[in-house]
Amino acid sequence: MTRQPRAAPLNGWASRGRITAPIEEFIVKALVAAELEIRKLRHDPIQLFTRAVQPVLWLTIFGQVFTQVRGIPTGNLSYIDFMTPGILAQSVLFMSIFTGLVVIWEKDLGILHKLMVSPAPKSALVLGKAIGAGVRSLSQLVIIYIVAVLMGVELNWNPLAVLGVVTVVMLGAMLFSTFSLIVACWAQTHERVMGVGQLMMMPLFFASNAIYPIQVMPKWLQVVSQLNPLTYMVDALRNLMLVEPAGTYSLGMSLGILGAVAAGLIALCGHLYPRLVR
Amino acid sequence: MAMIDLYKLTKRFGTQSAVESFSLIVERGEVFGLLGPNGAGKSTLIKMLTTLLPSSGGRATIAGYDIGRQPREVQRRIGYVPQALSVDGTLTGYENLLILAKLYGVPRRQRLDRIHAVLNYVGLDSVANRLVNTYSGGMIRRLEVAQATLHHPPVLFLDEPTVGLDPVARKTMWDLILQLRHDYQTTVFLTTHFMEEAEVLCDRIAMLYDGQQVAMGTVAALKATVPHPEATMDDVFIHYTRNPLTIDHQGSYRDTSTTRRTAQRLG
Numbered sequence: 179m180t181r182q183p184r185a186a187p188l189n190g191w192a193s194r195g196r197i198t199a200p201i202e203e204f205i206v207k208a209l210v211a212a213e214l215e216i217r218k219l220r221h222d223p224i225q226l227f228t229r230a231v232q233p234v235l236w237l238t239i240f241g242q243v244f245t246q247v248r249g250i251p252t253g254n255l256s257y258i259d260f261m262t263p264g265i266l267a268q269s270v271l272f273m274s275i276f277t278g279l280v281v282i283w284e285k286d287l288g289i290l291h292k293l294m295v296s297p298a299p300k301s302a303l304v305l306g307k308a309i310g311a312g313v314r315s316l317s318q319l320v321i322i323y324i325v326a327v328l329m330g331v332e333l334n335w336n337p338l339a340v341l342g343v344v345t346v347v348m349l350g351a352m353l354f355s356t357f358s359l360i361v362a363c364w365a366q367t368h369e370r371v372m373g374v375g376q377l378m379m380m381p382l383f384f385a386s387n388a389i390y391p392i393q394v395m396p397k398w399l400q401v402v403s404q405l406n407p408l409t410y411m412v413d414a415l416r417n418l419m420l421v422e423p424a425g426t427y428s429l430g431m432s433l434g435i436l437g438a439v440a441a442g443l444i445a446l447c448g449h450l451y452p453r454l455v456r
Numbered sequence: 457m458a459m460i461d462l463y464k465l466t467k468r469f470g471t472q473s474a475v476e477s478f479s480l481i482v483e484r485g486e487v488f489g490l491l492g493p494n495g496a497g498k499s500t501l502i503k504m505l506t507t508l509l510p511s512s513g514g515r516a517t518i519a520g521y522d523i524g525r526q527p528r529e530v531q532r533r534i535g536y537v538p539q540a541l542s543v544d545g546t547l548t549g550y551e552n553l554l555i556l557a558k559l560y561g562v563p564r565r566q567r568l569d570r571i572h573a574v575l576n577y578v579g580l581d582s583v584a585n586r587l588v589n590t591y592s593g594g595m596i597r598r599l600e601v602a603q604a605t606l607h608h609p610p611v612l613f614l615d616e617p618t619v620g621l622d623p624v625a626r627k628t629m630w631d632l633i634l635q636l637r638h639d640y641q642t643t644v645f646l647t648t649h650f651m652e653e654a655e656v657l658c659d660r661i662a663m664l665y666d667g668q669q670v671a672m673g674t675v676a677a678l679k680a681t682v683p684h685p686e687a688t689m690d691d692v693f694i695h696y697t698r699n700p701l702t703i704d705h706q707g708s709y710r711d712t713s714t715t716r717r718t719a720q721r722l723g
Contacts, residue, residue: 213555217555218544218546288541288718291542292603297561
């Protein structure tokens with residue numbers, strides 16, 4: 179180790195003076211926090227594929243049976259085409275909603291303390307974790323695309339559309355994982371985060387347009403599902419994934435809602451995050 | 457220059473006081489020890505000084521920066537080894553340091569040299585590319601010190617740095633702490649339960665009891681205050697922290713479980 183001359187600006191971090199410096203720092207630090215998550219994933223990639231079983235079962239069993247039954251009005255669209263974006267959104271939701279468990283584990287270990295005493299903005303740490311959850315969720319995207327092809331779902335392979343799907347999956351994962359982190363800040367224990375995750379998972383899924391259109395729901399449930407971010411995630415995916423775009427809302431509106439909710443949650447979570455290490 | 461300057465620093469949780477009016481000045485290059493029974497407020501004090509916990513009163517500056525008003529400046533100038541493990545077992549030693557170097561904004565061209573220099577310093581360069589969950593307890597603690605000193609902080613906080621280590625690993629840690637002080641004039645603020653550790657390492661010691669500072673001074677000065685001709689540090693500790701009403705009722709379930717868990721992981 180070489181000693182730092184005392185008069186030198188401390189390790190080159192002397193304030194850069196530019197107006198954009200805080201934004202730059204925020205983005206760089208968030209990407210570093212995301213890199214941390216991705217490196218962990220690289221050392222243990224198997225966990226990605228153990229999560230694939232559930233969506234595959236939904237598509238192959240539930241999907242095939244309901245396609246035969248034709249009990250759910252999906253217009254010109256076959257039911258399996260209709261539900262595939264819904265199952266992708268569902269598996270992203272189910273995977274992300276337990277992100278809070280990981281952060282409680284890191285808190286108990288002490289890893290979180292080390293990150294929290296670093297001069298990185300707390301919301302950048304949250305954003306990094308959310309991006310990590312997004313990257314994790316991309317494994318679900320790959321698996322569901324493979325199953326969907328095998329089942330004859332008419333997918334849109336336009337590169338821009340696929341890029342759009344990746345964006346929506348990332349945004350959705352970021353949104354629900356940050357929600358889970360907020361729960362963790364408040365709940366502080368594994369048991370409570372697990373409980374809240376379980377409690378939220380099914381209502382979010384069923385009170386959405388994932389496996390049936392909103393129109394068939396009773397009025398009150400329609401209202402609930404219009405307040406549910408998962409609805410907009412599914413809708414955006416229906417616009418992007420299928421050869422015949424089948425969304426109800428415009429893509430811009432869905433993306434706008436997802437982006438705004440995710441940004442709001444990340445800002446809120448950045449504010450609450452220090453509570454985890456007090 | 458005073459690297460740690462505390463004036464009537466106080467932390468209350470509701471009406472309960474965890475640290476009450478703690479005042480202290482620690483000079484550059486000094487190794488300062490904080491002793492006290494479990495639950496005396498040691499961890500609360502260290503959390504305030506490392507900016508993890510806001511204070512309820514008084515004032516504190518680290519390396520000239522106020523912990524409440526300039527937390528980012530303080531964070532850039534401190535290293536912290538918490539009592540619990542702060543390295544990620546699922547990454548290699550090198551990766552743990554790389555992420556931290558980036559978070560602290562060590563410039564890209566200096567990064568690699570810094571990481572290798574610090575790994576070399578703590579004697580872990582040969583195992584840098586092994587996953588940390590294959591390290592021994594002593595190696596993990598040394599990696600944590602590497603991590604905490606990567607950005608050359610003038611002040612280092614160590615919360616029970618040798619808990620759970622065998623005597624050899626403990627001695628290695630002591631040497632490392634003294635080496636840091638010798639080479640870089642690092643100011644070290646540590647908490648410990650081992651009286652021998654306090655005697656070997658610390659220039660001065662403060663005793664904390666029930667959130668209050670009950671004694672402060674050099675080892676020799678503290679021993680002289682005990683009415684006992686050949687007093688050991690154990691005698692000093694018991695003298696200042698013994699209260700027949702509260703003895704053995706200190707420390708929460710959480711403290712105990714954290715200490716045990718850390719000891720188990722390192723052991």
